[in-house]
Amino acid sequence: MAVATTRNVTAAMAAFVSAGVPPSSVRQRAAIAACDTVGVMLAGAPEPAATIARAVVGAEAHGPCRILGTSVSVSAADAAFLNGVAAHALDFDDMCFVSLAHPSCALVPAALAAAELIDASGRTVLDAYIVGFEIECRLGTIMNPRHYHLRGWHCTSSIGTIGAAAAAARVLGLDAIATAHALGIAASSACGLKENIGTMVKPLHAGLAARNGVMAARLAREGFTASEQAIDGPQGYLAAMDSERPASALADAVADLGSRWELLDTGVTVKLYPSCAATHPPLDVLLDLKRRHGFTADDVAAIDVEVDSMTPRLLIHAQPSSDLEAKFSMPFCAAAALVFGHPTIDTFDVSCIRDPRVQALMTRVTMRANPAFDAAAPLSQARVSVRLRDGRTVADSADGARGYPGRLSDEELATKFLGCAQRSLTKAAADKAWTAARAIDETPSVRTLTALCAGRRGDVGK
Numbered sequence: 001m002a003v004a005t006t007r008n009v010t011a012a013m014a015a016f017v018s019a020g021v022p023p024s025s026v027r028q029r030a031a032i033a034a035c036d037t038v039g040v041m042l043a044g045a046p047e048p049a050a051t052i053a054r055a056v057v058g059a060e061a062h063g064p065c066r067i068l069g070t071s072v073s074v075s076a077a078d079a080a081f082l083n084g085v086a087a088h089a090l091d092f093d094d095m096c097f098v099s100l101a102h103p104s105c106a107l108v109p110a111a112l113a114a115a116e117l118i119d120a121s122g123r124t125v126l127d128a129y130i131v132g133f134e135i136e137c138r139l140g141t142i143m144n145p146r147h148y149h150l151r152g153w154h155c156t157s158s159i160g161t162i163g164a165a166a167a168a169a170r171v172l173g174l175d176a177i178a179t180a181h182a183l184g185i186a187a188s189s190a191c192g193l194k195e196n197i198g199t200m201v202k203p204l205h206a207g208l209a210a211r212n213g214v215m216a217a218r219l220a221r222e223g224f225t226a227s228e229q230a231i232d233g234p235q236g237y238l239a240a241m242d243s244e245r246p247a248s249a250l251a252d253a254v255a256d257l258g259s260r261w262e263l264l265d266t267g268v269t270v271k272l273y274p275s276c277a278a279t280h281p282p283l284d285v286l287l288d289l290k291r292r293h294g295f296t297a298d299d300v301a302a303i304d305v306e307v308d309s310m311t312p313r314l315l316i317h318a319q320p321s322s323d324l325e326a327k328f329s330m331p332f333c334a335a336a337a338l339v340f341g342h343p344t345i346d347t348f349d350v351s352c353i354r355d356p357r358v359q360a361l362m363t364r365v366t367m368r369a370n371p372a373f374d375a376a377a378p379l380s381q382a383r384v385s386v387r388l389r390d391g392r393t394v395a396d397s398a399d400g401a402r403g404y405p406g407r408l409s410d411e412e413l414a415t416k417f418l419g420c421a422q423r424s425l426t427k428a429a430a431d432k433a434w435t436a437a438r439a440i441d442e443t444p445s446v447r448t449l450t451a452l453c454a455g456r457r458g459d460v461g462k
Contacts, residue, residue: 009251010231013135014180016257017166022130026261027441029268029405030126030133033094035437036270036413037087037108038068038453042433043345043420044089045069045455049200053085053207065116066447069424069455076113076218077211080164083109084210088156088203090345091327092274092420096133097380098266099140100148101155103163106209107132110164113214114171115446122443124171130263132167132213135183136160137262138253146244148194149310153241157192157205162231164213172217184226185216187237198317198325267405272412273343275327278311280401281382282330286337289386293394297338297357303365305330306383308373315367323348334384335361345423414438424455 022030044050045068054067057078065079066072069086073079087093087105096103111128114120136159147153165186169179189212192205220226231237232247239247273283282305289295307315307330320326326333326348335358336347352358373381385395400407414434421430433452436443443449 009254010180010183010228011176013138013166013254013257014183015176016254017131017135017170017183018174018176018179020131020134020258022127022261026130026263027123027126029263030129031438031441032270032408032413033104033268034108034126034129034440035417036094037104038433038437038449039417039420040090040092040105041068041083041087041109042424042430042453042455043092044086044203045424047086047089049089049203050082050086052200053082053204057082065113066450066453068450068453071454076117077214079116080109080113080214081207081211083112084207085203088206090274091202091276092271092345093206094268094270095277096137096140096266096268098262099136099155099159099163100144101136101140101159101163102206103133103136103156103160103268104129105203105206106156106160106164106213107167109207109210110213111167111171112446112450113210114168114217116450118172119445119447120171122440122446122449125446126441128167128170130261131170132163133263133268134257134261135166136163137266138250138257141253142245142249143238143241143243145310147241149313151242152194154192154194154197154202154205157209158190158241160192160206160209161186161190161212162237164210165216166213168214168217169220172221174217174221178220180228181224181226182217182220184228184230185219185224186213187230188226189216190237190241197314198322198328200324202324269401269405270403270408270413270416272401272403272416273333274345274348275333275343276314277401278307278314278380279330279333280403281380281398282307282384283333283337283343284401285382285384285396285398286334286386287342289384289394289396290338295386295388295394297335297361299388299390300338300361300364300386301389302387303334304385304387305334305365305367306370306373307367308381309369309371310374311380312367312369319362320353323350323353326353330367331362331365332358334365344419421453425453
């Protein structure tokens with residue numbers, strides 16, 4: 001790849017998207033992310049956010065692209081949108097600590113929809129995922145932390161829209177010129193406000209990013225044009241989104257595209273709990289302490305959770321009243337883990353939130369920021385101390401969480417996928433979908449995989 005200058009930075013990004021060649025080691029990482037995301041799409045399909053979105057699209061919608069977890073096929077844009085909402089509906093999808101986005105909930109639906117449209121292979125989907133992921137990370141490197149932490153943008157959509165456009169452009173075979181236009185179109189479609197975290201709008205962000213990315217690529221394929229400086233111009237995407245570093249810094253950030261792969265260096269974190277990623281290191285510690293010391297929820301007098309300075313800005317619901325709020329509540333997640341064990345999708349049911357044992361224990365959970373943990377960013381550190389009624393205090397720390405790159409076993413991935421898939425599929429069908437998803441790199445047509453993900457719910461509104 002040629003080193004980019006401020007005058008050709010978008011062209012350099014577009015050249016990488018259209019012609020970059022990922023090594024097999026990177027594709028293996030992408031395959032894990034794609035497999036995990038297919039699972040969480042199937043898990044999210046029955047959720048209210050996903051069913052409402054399907055109802056709005058309308059029963060008359062039709063096309064060549066599957067809504068996973070249903071027997072309905074719609075247009076590429078609608079499939080990307082609806083699968084994106086489902087992928088993020090449970091907040092069980094993966095996380096990237098460079099872009100500060102949930103990358104796969106937009107990248108995978110966008111790439112799958114584009115691939116179904118033209119009957120592309122699984123390897124094409126993975127290559128598209130990779131180039132989209134790498135573009136997102138380069139943008140995140142210069143935009144964050146200000147863009148996300150201080151200005152209130154939800155990177156899953158604000159950065160994810162650009163990544164989704166890159167992924168769709170790659171699948172559709174756009175040349176570098178058309179790809180540059182797709183990225184510019186996507187820059188004007190990016191959105192997503194953190195104020196909506198804990199509501200149905202958060203998964204909507206993922207669906208919008210996936211849909212807008214597909215639309216940008218399809219428009220560009222037909223000759224639709226955008227400004228060459230839509231991303232880095234004086235009134236472009238980076239300026240409007242209040243990037244941490246100036247637009248001129250993007251040239252250096254993209255200079256190593258194709259020679260260094262962020263998917264290998266930092267990768268994605270596969271979630272093993274369906275809650276905000278910031279809860280995962282404390283949950284790992286708390287569950288480990290419970291196993292090692294054999295205490296129960298009734299034995300606990302107090303729980304003190306130390307986190308980095310960013311986490312309290314995410315875990316904003318001290319007294320959650322809904323499943324979506326509970327996913328962003330450290331008191332609930334800690335209390336529920338002790339009362340019910342390893343948090344699952346069912347843990348966030350309203351009946352669990354209202355459980356008297358959980359409610360009583362929540363009042364004994366304290367979360368506070370420890371600035372010493374900030375230096376570990378973008379990874380997450382935590383320390384948990386549990387004071388027991390017998391006078392003992394047990395404590396431990398976490399540097400990251402299970403599910404981080406290198407900390408995920410194939411058995412854990414399979415267990416999660418099958419548990420997720422069976423919310424929309426029979427056990428036998430889930431087993432077949434797992435086998436196909438795990439072999440996506442060898443799949444001549446992604447339509448084979450998506451056909452195996454047709455759920456028991458044939459109605460578009462269910």
